[in-house]
Amino acid sequence: MIPSKYNIVSKIKDSENYFIVNSLHGSADILEPELFEQLQNQQGNLVEFAEKGYLVDPAEEQKLFRKKYLQFLEDREKDEVQIFFVTNYSCNFDCSYCYQAGYELPKQQLNRKVIDAFFTHIGQHFAARRKYITLFGGEPFLNAPAHKELMQYIIEQSTLLGIEVAAVTNAYHLVDYIDILKEGKIREIQVTLDGTGEMHNHRRPLKGGGATFDRIVKGIDLLLENKISVNLRMVVDRENIGNLPDLAQLAIDKGWTASPLFKTQLGRNYELHECQANQQRLYTRLDLYQDLYLLLQQYPHIGEFHKPSFSVSKFLFENGEMPEPLFDACTGTKTEWAFDFTGNVYACTATVGKEGESLGTFYPIDQRFNEAIENWEERDILSIPKCRDCNLALICGGGCASMAKNYNGELNSHDCRPITELLELGIGHYFKD
Ligand code: SF4
Ligand code: SF4
Known part of the structure; x- marks a missing residue:
């Protein structure tokens, strides 16, 4: 032995x-x-x-x-597929850290033909799979009448087909969209709030300036009143992490955390494709969790708002058992795809709209770039040389393919996660008693 x-x-x-x-x-x-x-x-x-x-x-x-x-x-073949649909890359916000800010905006615009082609494509290619659609941008919920009509059309079509719809939105126009959402089969709306009023408004102002916090808070209230699930995401870096206790308190005071329809996530602000204007404020994954560990000790009420995963520590604590081994952490082309209004198909939200990353088109013609797709499909801890002998592999799963390509120049390479260190912190936090 x-x-x-x-x-x-x-x-x-x-x-x-x-x-x-x-x-x-x-x-x-x-x-x-x-x-x-x-x-x-x-x-x-x-x-x-x-x-x-x-x-x-x-x-x-x-x-x-x-x-x-x-x-x-x-099991993965039977998993539900998340199909992102990017309705536009434009946005009404001017977030200080937007990774899409450097993307060139395509000349095309969303129209009914593209939407119909999208539904035809998923009807043909994902017929046998359980699936849901996530609307994504840019900002999908823009308020121009023609755009809003198209968004309503997408939600109506999905509802007719019995496909649930989620959306990732800056939430500024939720108040204008609530009537459309009420009629749809909505799974959840992901809303970003980067802190309480001052901090959020500083980081996520309107283009041309202007506060956004109050309207977003109203939008969240409206969603919950209408029994629509909210996934509140705080994008964190060193600039706003200190505001987490206040945001947690706000969510508690508003009664959000008491609702079964309310959940949260912390999104680490990290360098994706464009250089961030202020690199020093970015966290490594481990630094973020180290600070969260300390903050949770100092302000235990944060735990009512968000329970960090610390790798599998939270799962272990809540379920009393280990999760199944993870042979592949990357969902791209397996249980995730991303389509955009220009008619291109991508592996996921990290690559959607990025030059050279298209894996095919669904409009005006339906075509697959098979070699590129296979490259994505075959990536797992057995295809990545460094992962084969790694003791962390079955929890790490090889990390993110897009990040691996950014760092190492090729998809079939590692994106290491500090699993041991996260477990040291997480088991310390969840099992201290
Ligand atoms: S490439 Fe990264 S962002 Fe895209 S599905 Fe894989 S893990 Fe997720
Ligand atoms: S820690 Fe690195 S080498 Fe180990 S499985 Fe993850 S990506 Fe592969």
Whole structure:
């Protein structure tokens, strides 16, 4: 027997104890120092260590890996597909960190022919899959009458076809769209709020200037009143992280956090394709979680507003078991696609609209760029050289393909996640009692 290739062992933050997790075998334990020593030296209750998969016969482990890999591929074929539809790249906001700001705006405009071609395409190519559509921009909910009519048409068509619609919006015109949304089959609306009034208005003003906070808050209230789910996203960096306790308090005071229709996410502001004007304010993934760990200790009410994942720590805490092994973290071309109003098809929102990233077209003609698609489809922890021998692989899943390409110049390469360090923090946070 030897230690499993997938053991992740380290010391828990602010504790004398250690943790061990093993995603392939679905085991996790907190180890007191003596037990940790025993495991390290392969002494003590070796039978129990073997039962939990911390000590293994390598040939047996390889068999289990194969079995779970095939299961993962099979399950993914049955997963729901998220189909993004970019209705325009223009936006009425001038956010200080917008990664799309450097994109050249196409000359085409959304029209009914493109929308019809989109529905025909997904009807043909995703007929057998469970799916939902997410409207994306730019800003999809612009208030020009012709555009609004087209948005209404998309929502009506989806509803007729029984396909749920979600949207990612800056939420400024939600008040003008609520009547259309009320009639649709709406899964959720993702709204970005970067803090309380002053901070948010500073980071996310209207183009040409002007506050946006109050209208967004009103839009969120309206959605919840109309029983439409809200996914509130705060894009965080060092500039606004200090405002998180105040935003959390605002959401609690408004009664949002008490609603089962309200959830939150923290989006790390990171360099995507365009250079950020102010690089120093960006967080690495680990730095962000380190600050969140401290903030949660100082302001526990943040936990009512948002519970950070700290890799699989939150899952482990809430479910009492490990998630299934993740052989591929990237959903692009597998359970995610992105279409835009110019008629192009992309793998996901990280590549949509980016020159050289199109994987085909659905309008005016339907065509697939097979080689490029296969390149995306084959990417997982077995195709990425660095991931094959990585003990973190079944939690990390190889990271984001688009980021990997940005950093390493090729898709089939690694985008490493600081899994061990995140678990040190997260197990420290969630299991401190
Ligand atoms: S490339 Fe990155 S952003 Fe796109 S689906 Fe994959 S993980 Fe997500
Ligand atoms: S991307 Fe990096 S951390 Fe993730 S599995 Fe591959 S080598 Fe390991």
